[in-house]
Amino acid sequence: MYNAKAVIAGIVIFVVLASSPFWLGYRGKNYTSTGVVLPKDEKSCIEDTEFMRAQHMRLLNEWRDEALRNENRVYVSAKDGRKWTISLQNTCVKCHNNYQEFCEKCHVANSVYPYCWTCHIIPTEGK
């Protein structure tokens, strides 16, 4: 015996679950919004905010590989074609110049402790 409503509800639930990795990317259990301090002079990130929230770790890995393996130091934004220098310190952290109230605040809230800073320099004075 088929119940059309139940079948449709089933399909809806399936679609939602199947696509959840995309929209759970940053709303999921392990990503808490923490009232981070954003750069004052800039309106947007190098990619969409949603993308940055979910993918900045992967983007940074790509950047490192591009710089070190392919000797490519230019990143072209998928969002608007703007060119950025591939550099953790001179691009990301220059714009997000309040490291403690941005990267670190959110990482601590989410219990993530990137090991990057044994080699890369953290700006200690946030403005």
Ligand code: HEC
């Ligand atoms: C030109 C300045 C600029 C650069 C360069 C930049 N960002 Fe951003 N970033 C911003 C701004 C402004 C926002 C907030 C955008 C918004 O609120 O819609 C943001 C948002 C973000 C967010 C989301 C924060 C949240 O609200 O959850 C993350 C994560 C992030 N940036 C990481 C990075 C990383 C990693 C890099 C380097 C790969 C980088 N940003 C480079 C300006 C920048």
Ligand code: HEC
């Ligand atoms: C609004 C929250 C938020 C902000 C702001 C943020 N991060 Fe993250 N970051 C996360 C979360 C959550 C993870 C862990 C994601 C995961 O494990 O899938 C993460 C992971 C990372 C990782 C990978 C660490 C690992 O051990 O895998 C790096 C590298 C990183 N962030 C760099 C940065 C840098 C640099 C900034 C500042 C420019 C920044 N993040 C800002 C939330 C944030």
Ligand code: HEC
């Ligand atoms: C053992 C030391 C070490 C650690 C730990 C380390 N890096 Fe690096 N990284 C380097 C060196 C050395 C370079 C090359 C610098 C250059 O040639 O300009 C580099 C280059 C990079 C680059 C491209 C160029 C630049 O100046 O930003 C990125 C992006 C990067 N690393 C990200 C990361 C991230 C994200 C982490 C943490 C998840 C990390 N690194 C951890 C040593 C390290």
